Amino acid sequence: MRERSLTISELAAPFSMSFAGVAKHIDVLSAAGLVRKVRDPEDGRSFRLELQKSALSEASAWLSYHQEFWTNKLDKLETFIEEQDHDHRGPKNRKKN
Incomplete structure (x- = not known):
């Protein structure tokens, strides 16, 4: 430093x-x-x-907060999409001709 x-x-x-x-x-x-x-x-x-170390610390804290926030949101979205995809791919009860 x-x-x-x-x-x-x-x-x-x-x-x-x-x-x-x-x-x-x-x-x-x-x-x-x-x-x-x-x-x-x-x-x-x-x-x-x-x-200006205080400004860098504030910027770092802001970035960390938003990284965690959006990572959690995207993880939840991914889980939701996977669940929806799994539900729609379930076994089909139709007979094939």
Whole structure:
């Protein structure tokens, strides 16, 4: 886990993207509350990025809840369909000619 904030340039370095491209992604993450831009105290011009752990925890909890909710619903639907399919495939009492 990273212990310090990063500049956009430091974050962009391992990727084959332009600075502007990474900055656009950072703006989206910032608007979503997942990262926060903070002025670099050393030069006052550039920004450092801080991960907003609480927002990620909230997103993770939301995803876990909905994954469990929909998995249960889909499991019940699957059981219902299998029961319906089994009921309709039951033995036929018709005679074949």
